[in-house]
Amino acid sequence: MPTTEVLFEPGRQDIVVTREYAAPPDVVFAAMTDPALIPRWWGSRRFETTVEQMDVRRGGLWRFVARHREPPSTPSSPYAFWGVYHDVVPGALVVSTLQFEMGGPGHLQLVTDTFEPAGDGGTLYTNVSLFQSAEDRDGWIPTGMESGIRDSHDLLDELIGVTR
Amino acid sequence: MPTTEVLFEPGRQDIVVTREYAAPPDVVFAAMTDPALIPRWWGSRRFETTVEQMDVRRGGLWRFVARHREPPSTPSSPYAFWGVYHDVVPGALVVSTLQFEMGGPGHLQLVTDTFEPAGDGGTLYTNVSLFQSAEDRDGWIPTGMESGIRDSHDLLDELIGVTR
Numbered sequence: 001m002p003t004t005e006v007l008f009e010p011g012r013q014d015i016v017v018t019r020e021y022a023a024p025p026d027v028v029f030a031a032m033t034d035p036a037l038i039p040r041w042w043g044s045r046r047f048e049t050t051v052e053q054m055d056v057r058r059g060g061l062w063r064f065v066a067r068h069r070e071p072p073s074t075p076s077s078p079y080a081f082w083g084v085y086h087d088v089v090p091g092a093l094v095v096s097t098l099q100f101e102m103g104g105p106g107h108l109q110l111v112t113d114t115f116e117p118a119g120d121g122g123t124l125y126t127n128v129s130l131f132q133s134a135e136d137r138d139g140w141i142p143t144g145m146e147s148g149i150r151d152s153h154d155l156l157d158e159l160i161g162v163t164r
Numbered sequence: 165m166p167t168t169e170v171l172f173e174p175g176r177q178d179i180v181v182t183r184e185y186a187a188p189p190d191v192v193f194a195a196m197t198d199p200a201l202i203p204r205w206w207g208s209r210r211f212e213t214t215v216e217q218m219d220v221r222r223g224g225l226w227r228f229v230a231r232h233r234e235p236p237s238t239p240s241s242p243y244a245f246w247g248v249y250h251d252v253v254p255g256a257l258v259v260s261t262l263q264f265e266m267g268g269p270g271h272l273q274l275v276t277d278t279f280e281p282a283g284d285g286g287t288l289y290t291n292v293s294l295f296q297s298a299e300d301r302d303g304w305i306p307t308g309m310e311s312g313i314r315d316s317h318d319l320l321d322e323l324i325g326v327t328r
């Protein structure tokens with residue numbers, strides 16, 4: 001199975017995540033933007049995610065609530081995330097905002113997802129999360145976010161394999 | 165008249181603009197978010213701005229078209245800008261996206277406007293434009309953007325003085 005790469009470049013305010021999928025861009029895009037599938041991959045195996053709203057179109061709103069499946073050492077979940085879709089090009093691009101509700105003001109990201117044809121009928125998926133400061137970005141690094149993203153992408157990969 | 169400060173800090177991907185207004189936050193907020201007033205200040209004296217859409221609420225869309233009033237040395241206008249509102253707190257906050265249409269993909273900003281009480285019944289207005297890269301940010305510096313922002317804010321200041 002391909003591996004998700006997570007890149008934090010010094011002197012930048014973003015995190016760049018890339019992953020190759022064996023399925024073509026329209027299939028990966030459709031899986032990632034399907035509200036019914038979100039609870040089965042988004043947030044990794046550690047969280048149970050509920051989709052309260054997910055209207056994937058320009059100006060549409062989204063809101064997910066994630067709860068730990070196993071009680072964590074610090075009782076901090078549920079976590080709520082919400083945002084708006086800035087632009088959606090089926091099979092190719094999703095640009096959206098992401099606000100981490102518990103983080104208070106300032107915990108806001110501009111997220112760009114691109115789906116490009118790659119390899120033999122596959123997809124190169126790139127996710128760029130732009131933060132309001134390098135400090136805000138760096139604050140996510142020790143949260144287990146990196147392994148969480150890899151785990152989420154592994155789940156999505158399995159899901160795409162099953163549903164195709 | 166107070167002066168608009170424009171700050172490009174090295175090692176960051178944003179431009180921070182501050183301006184004090186003599187009117188209170190709710191008045192400055194109302195003036196800035198009124199589609200009927202936009203053509204009278206937004207884009208500075210150099211441009212004639214048309215509001216095609218401006219729905220100031222979470223998930224609302226906006227789109228402005230700016231045309232040079234005097235033919236420029238390079239015939240590059242009209243310029244179109246559009247985006248969505250991520251969050252709107254009347255009298256206090258507007259978070260929105262801004263895409264420069266002619267710039268192609270990648271010319272996207274996350275814009276945070278805050279309105280705070282300051283001085284004797286006045287407002288400290290702060291505008292943070294977050295760019296996708298430092299290079300993209302720096303590309304705006306030689307465009308006359310800085311003097312354009314000052315001029316726009318001067319026009320808004322006069323307008324607030326007249327309409328209060």
